[in-house]
Amino acid sequence: MTSETARLRFREVVLPHLDDGYRLAKWLSGAEADAEDIVQDAAMRALAALEGATPLKPRAWWLAVVRNAALTYMARRRPKALRYVADLDEDVAEDAPDPEAALIARDEGERVRRAIASLPSPLRETLVLREIEEFDYRAIAEATEAPIGTVMSRLARARAALAKLLGKAP
Amino acid sequence: MSDQAPSRAHAALDGELDVSQRLAFEEELRRSPELAAEYERLRALRRTIREHAPREAAPERLRARIEALAGAPPRRAAPRWPALAAGLAAAAALAGYWAGRSGGDPELAALVAGYQRAALSGQPIDVASSDRHTVKPWLAARAPLGALVLDLAEDGFPLVGGRIDIVDARPVPTLVYRRREHLISVTELPLAGAGGGAATLEGYHVVRWRDRERAYVAISDLDASELQAFVADFDKRTPR
Numbered sequence: 001m002t003s004e005t006a007r008l009r010f011r012e013v014v015l016p017h018l019d020d021g022y023r024l025a026k027w028l029s030g031a032e033a034d035a036e037d038i039v040q041d042a043a044m045r046a047l048a049a050l051e052g053a054t055p056l057k058p059r060a061w062w063l064a065v066v067r068n069a070a071l072t073y074m075a076r077r078r079p080k081a082l083r084y085v086a087d088l089d090e091d092v093a094e095d096a097p098d099p100e101a102a103l104i105a106r107d108e109g110e111r112v113r114r115a116i117a118s119l120p121s122p123l124r125e126t127l128v129l130r131e132i133e134e135f136d137y138r139a140i141a142e143a144t145e146a147p148i149g150t151v152m153s154r155l156a157r158a159r160a161a162l163a164k165l166l167g168k169a170p
Numbered sequence: 171m172s173d174q175a176p177s178r179a180h181a182a183l184d185g186e187l188d189v190s191q192r193l194a195f196e197e198e199l200r201r202s203p204e205l206a207a208e209y210e211r212l213r214a215l216r217r218t219i220r221e222h223a224p225r226e227a228a229p230e231r232l233r234a235r236i237e238a239l240a241g242a243p244p245r246r247a248a249p250r251w252p253a254l255a256a257g258l259a260a261a262a263a264l265a266g267y268w269a270g271r272s273g274g275d276p277e278l279a280a281l282v283a284g285y286q287r288a289a290l291s292g293q294p295i296d297v298a299s300s301d302r303h304t305v306k307p308w309l310a311a312r313a314p315l316g317a318l319v320l321d322l323a324e325d326g327f328p329l330v331g332g333r334i335d336i337v338d339a340r341p342v343p344t345l346v347y348r349r350r351e352h353l354i355s356v357t358e359l360p361l362a363g364a365g366g367g368a369a370t371l372e373g374y375h376v377v378r379w380r381d382r383e384r385a386y387v388a389i390s391d392l393d394a395s396e397l398q399a400f401v402a403d404f405d406k407r408t409p410r
Contacts, residue, residue, distance in 0.1 A: 010240045012361065016383040018236060022228035036232045043236050056314045112222040130184065131219045136307040137186055156180050163215055 002047055009050040013058040014043060020059065020133065021066040027128045028070040030117050034077070042069035063133060064143040067125060074121075115165040122146075123158035130155055179209045183216065185304040189297075192304070277337050277359070278378075278387065282371045284335040284344065285355050285389040294353050295331030295346050305332045309343035315384065317343035317358050318408065325403040327354065347400070354390040354400055361385055368394065377401045381408055 014021070021042060025035035042065045055061035116124060125144060129135040140155075141148045181187050182195045199206050228236075288294040297308040302319040309332045310316035321329065327347040334341045335357055344357040366379040375397045377388045386404070390397045 004241075007241045015237065015240060016361075018233060019227045022232065023226050026226070032229075036229065039228065039232060040235065043239055047239060057316065059316070108218070109222040112218060116219070127219075131216060132223045134306065136310055137184065138311065152180065155184075156177070159180070159212065159215055162219075163211065166215070166218065 003051060006047055006050040009054045010043075010047050013050065013055060014046050014062050017059045017062050021062055024063055024066050024128065024133060025070055027116070027132065028067065028121070028125055029074060034073065038070045038073045039066065041073060042066040045069060057139070060135065060139045060143065063129070063135075067129075067143055111166060115162055118165065119158055119161060123154050123161065126151055126154040127158035127162070177205075177208065179205065179212055182209065183212050183303075185301070185307040278369075278371060278376060280337045281335060281344075281355075281357050281387050282374055282376065282389055284333075284357075285374060286372065288333060288346075288355070289353060289391070294333065294355075296333040298331040300329050300331075302329060305329065305345065308332060309334070309345075313341045313343040315343065315358060315360055317345060318384070319345060320404060320407045322347060322400075322403055322407065325400075325407075327400055327403065349392055349396065349400070352390060352392045352396075354388060354392060354397065356404065357387045357389075359385045359387065368398070370394075379405065381405070381410075 018039070022035055022039050025038040025042070026032060029035050029038055042062075045068075046062060046065050049065070116127065119127065122144070126140055126146075129140045129143060130137075135143065137148050137151050140146075140151045144151070146154070178187070178191070178195055182192065187195055199209060227233075297305055299305050299308075300323070302321050306317060306319040309319070312334050317332065319329070319332070323329065327349055330346045330348045330353070332346060333344050335344045335355075336342070337357075337359065342357055342359055344355050347354045347356065361380060361384055366377075368375070368377045370376065374389050374391055375394045377397055379386050379401060386401075388397060388401055388404070390400070392400070
């Protein structure tokens with residue numbers, strides 16, 4: 001049974017950032033229906049976790065919960081969509097949507113969306129947390145459980161790949 | 171692969187350089203056209219990404235499900251500017267209330283003291299930058315509640331920098347904007363019981379308001395109407 005304290009914390013910690021959580025889930029999963037299920041899972045986890053304590057950085061904490069829920073969800077529902085094995089594989093996204101699709105998309109918004117979607121998960125989540133959720137390096141490191149050096153290198157590679165896909169490379 | 175050292179241009183773009191590194195980087199930018207070109211490419215890429223990543227609201231049915239989970243009372247829309255204006259119109263009563271209990275609100279008293287100390291010391295800011303992407307991570311690293319840093323230069327209120335104030339023994343982020351020779355401090359606080367209103371404390375004008383996510387306190391030696399114009403611009407540019 002969920003305590004009133006946990007519900008109260010949930011209303012303060014999660015509800016103000018619900019839209020951000022949904023957006024992140026959508027970027028990580030690439031599908032609206034999946035994003036709703038992921039946010040629902042994340043909300044259940046968050047409610048349970050809030051029985052114990054209240055986080056220092058509510059938004060960063062909640063988005064990290066969403067990110068973890070997305071990983072679990074993707075591994076269970078769409079195992080092929082997830083390549084999270086080792087850094088070795090990071091630059092190869094055999095399973096992600098075809099990067100070429102980004103080149104022929106009708107408008108710039110669609111091109112950008114597809115180009116980001118075609119990045120391998122570790123690069124994509126790092127880029128999305130930085131550019132869209134505006135996390136700093138340390139917050140990304142905490143959310144993705146990666147060393148800061150890895151965050152920086154993933155970010156650099158994600159940007160290089162994106163620039164190339166969007167024809168903005170030198 | 172992971173240990174490949176990304177260039178400082180990325181760290182600069184991301185506001186992750188400290189003041190001396192930043193100065194060194196800017197010097198290098200002036201000297202190296204290649205570096206300047208790379209930095210410009212990175213900035214252009216960021217603009218492209220952010221332009222095409224609209225803030226999207228969760229679908230209503232999802233929000234309803236999650237709110238039910240939280241046992242939340244029926245949601246009221248976030249107070250928008252008209253509501254705020256109404257709040258300010260009622261300010262006279264509040265002003266009397268606050269002035270009559272000078273120091274009665276320890277949170278406001280602490281913030282006004284912070285403003286006064288900052289103004290008197292000639293050191294109103296701990297981090298000096300007009301770039302919100304520099305100020306934001308600096309504040310986020312020092313205060314648990316990261317700050318929403320808005321660019322109001324177009325409205326005539328350029329960002330000067332930020333500082334940390336202490337309220338109730340907790341560090342809170344304060345942004346400092348400028349209008350002519352006047353400074354405006356905006357402190358962002360976690361949502362608590364307090365509502366909105368305007369007041370005069372220790373000779374400074376104070377406006378308090380809130381949105382769905384946080385409470386704000388603006389303090390300035392500007393006159394009351396200009397401070398209210400600032401608050402209106404800030405509120406208008408707050409992402410919903």
